[in-house]
Amino acid sequence: MSVxxxxxxxxxxxxxxxxxxxxxxxxxxFWPQPVRDICFYxxxxxxxxxxxxxxxxxxxxxxxxxxxxxxxxxxxxxRFN
Numbered sequence: 001m002s003v004x005x006x007x008x009x010x011x012x013x014x015x016x017x018x019x020x021x022x023x024x025x026x027x028x029x030f031w032p033q034p035v036r037d038i039c040f041y042x043x044x045x046x047x048x049x050x051x052x053x054x055x056x057x058x059x060x061x062x063x064x065x066x067x068x069x070x071x072x073x074x075x076x077x078x079r080f081n
Contacts, residue, residue: 009040015053018065027073028065029053047076 014037015029053066067073 009042010046011038011040012046013038015066025077027067027070028056029068030064030066047079048072 014032016032016037018026018028018030020026050068050072053068056063056065056067058065
């Protein structure tokens with residue numbers, strides 16, 4: 001998640017969530033293309049670091065969708081509900 005660190009903030013390469021009406025908090029994300037979504041956040045606004053997201057499959061083929069570790073995603077959802 002962290003690309004470069006400064007004294008008070010961190011540069012983050014952000015993923016976008018895939019929303020659907022059946023499960024608005026689904027653990028499915030994608031890297032925006034063609035322009036990456038890179039933002040700076042204050043350290044105090046960082047919830048947690050995540051391991052590299054796992055690529056999901058689409059009927060046996062590689063998908064452009066990813067998921068994070070389930071226990072980390074549950075903690076993030078808990079903090080925002």
